[in-house]
Amino acid sequence: MPALLTVAKYDYPLYPSFSATRRAEKTEIIKWNNSDINATCIGLNGSKTRVIKVFPPLKTARKCQKISDIPELAKLISNIIKNEYPLTSGKKSNTNSGLCTDYKPDPLKVSYKGEVGVIAEHYDSIINPSTFEMIGKARELADTLNSKVNVFIAGNCIKNMTEELIYSGADNIYIIENKLLKDFEVSLYAKVYSNAIKKTNPQIVLLAATPLGRILAPMISYTLKCGLTADCTELSIGDIPGFNLFGVLIQTRPALGGNVMATICTKDSPLQMATARPGIMKRFPPNPLRKGMMIKSDADIKDKDIRLNIIKTETANEKIDFNVELIVSCGKGVKNKKNFDNITQSFCKTISEKFNIRVEKGGSRAAVEHGYIDRIYQIGQTGTAVSPKIYFALGISGAIQHMIAINNAENIIAINKDPDASIFKQCDYYYIGNVEEVIPTLIKYLIKE
Structure with missing residues (x-):
């Protein structure tokens, strides 16, 4: 099986020699088209998202x-x-989509139905703060949709972390425990989260755009064949009559190197999925009086599903x-x-x-x-x-x-x-x-x- 490696930092950059540049100039470049690689879901026809509008960042209201x-x-x-x-x-805000989102959608017209889901991130028995920010935004979206907030958390020995998720705005916690999930092996986590989402069928799934979330979100999106908008700076609910979409997730993010803002929606997709940068959304103050349900969910994974053997994990000092x-x-x-x-x-x-x-x-x-x-x-x-x-x-x-x-x-x-x-x-x-x-x-x- 082929393996793809990425390098975040390399202390010895390789610069081309003169002779190497001469060889490169004579080297024939292999070109493939869509039919060569049997690509079907490409271009606008293959996209599960649509750009609604593009607009310049709004002027600041700061004192200057x-x-x-x-x-x-x-x-x-x-x-x-x-x-x-x-x-x-x-x-x-530099991210206002310019669309009216302060409304309650018509339940008879909404394009999607189901709860609002959040995938929780944790390390060393501590929930990542960005997860609470996603729950805060999910709570806001769910209240607009008159729905509930589901949080999916996977790992080994994680039950002690669930109460805080309820206090912060979640209604249902889906606990996916398995000894194989002790280490973050991305293919395993992508599989268990994808399975949990299929079983619960939420209309929206949110992840924080952390290094872990950036890896996990596209794998889940690919598995579920759903649209994904990454690095959102604003999320809200609204109607898009031009696409015949009602009560959908309005997703705003920087585009073209950050020079403009783009408002995006999900179309022709089983669910709506987005990631947001940590620190952008607001966490709700925890309320110890909130009640919620703890639901155990089967991981449904085996040893043969492991694609990587994690030998050693190092953290920053x-x-x-x-x-x-x-x-x-x-x-x-x-x-x-x-x-x-x-x-x-x-x-x-x-x-x-x-x-x-x-x-x-x-x-x-x-x-x-x-x-x-x-x-x-x-x-x-x-x-x-x-x-x-x-x-x-x-x-x-x-x-x-x-x-x-x-x-x-x-x-x-x-x-x-x-x-x-x-x-x-x-x-x-x-x-x-x-x-x-x-x-x-x-x-x-x-x-x-």
Whole structure:
């Protein structure tokens, strides 16, 4: 059986030699068409999703207020941290589909029927926080549809994790336990979740777009032959008369490199399936008084279903917590790794010690790709979405892929030497200046506050 390997990081990139480029130029490229590989479900006819509309990201409702000098900036930061300054006047979502979704669908016209499902993610007996965000969104969708929320959780010895799922908004928990599910072997998990979904027949299934979810979702979608929209930033229920669809899942996500937003629906599919970036959706406050049903579901797997033998699993040594009051994030504008480390370390330490709050560092995708910081610290569409009280964007241009991930921050403060940086039109406060020069001076004034 052929095997496909992917590499997330390789420390020794191979560059082509001159002789290799000459050989490549003379090499005949094999070209296959649809009939050669017997591809049938391709193109628009094979797609289970349709783009309803494409629109530019909406303008921000943030203050976009220029700070004239560093002492004023230090005073502003101190006041916000001490709750002595009003929060931002309001944040405009960059993901609004523009469709009317505040309604109750006609039960006689709805295109899909069934519950709203969520696939739970867990590791080391702890539920991933993004699962609770998906349950919160599922609860909202189910209430609109007058339906229930089903959560599917698979693994070995997982019963002790189920109560919290009920408290967070689930109605039914489908527990799929089997000793073969001790390790995350993706083909096994894809099979058991696909089987559980077939048995319960939900109309919507949601997963978090975590590294695990990104692997699992397309395999389940392929097995069930259903449409899948990945990396959604907004999910709601609405009608699409043009496609003769009523009470369906309206899915909004960035498209064309994040330069536009696309509103998508599922069509000609047995169910609707979507993933959403962690940190985008909101978790409902847990309610210990909520009641729900625990339903045991058969895994229906055997040893012969195992396709990979997991020899060893390693986890990152660094502990990262983006659920903090303040995040200091730098982009490629800080020029090099030394500047990046000096700025983040000194600024984080000063704020943490001065105001006794939790602070974490982060970086843009450009900073990660330039080697200034490890990928686990990346904030953005392909990294982590965050929602701190204050988000410092230092030397960050303000690409939409980054701004989507920080949209839920209460206050965004940007420092950039480029007076035309797009982030200045998407933040609450900004200061024009060289980050390497501004931060040391800012630290001195913060200490005096």
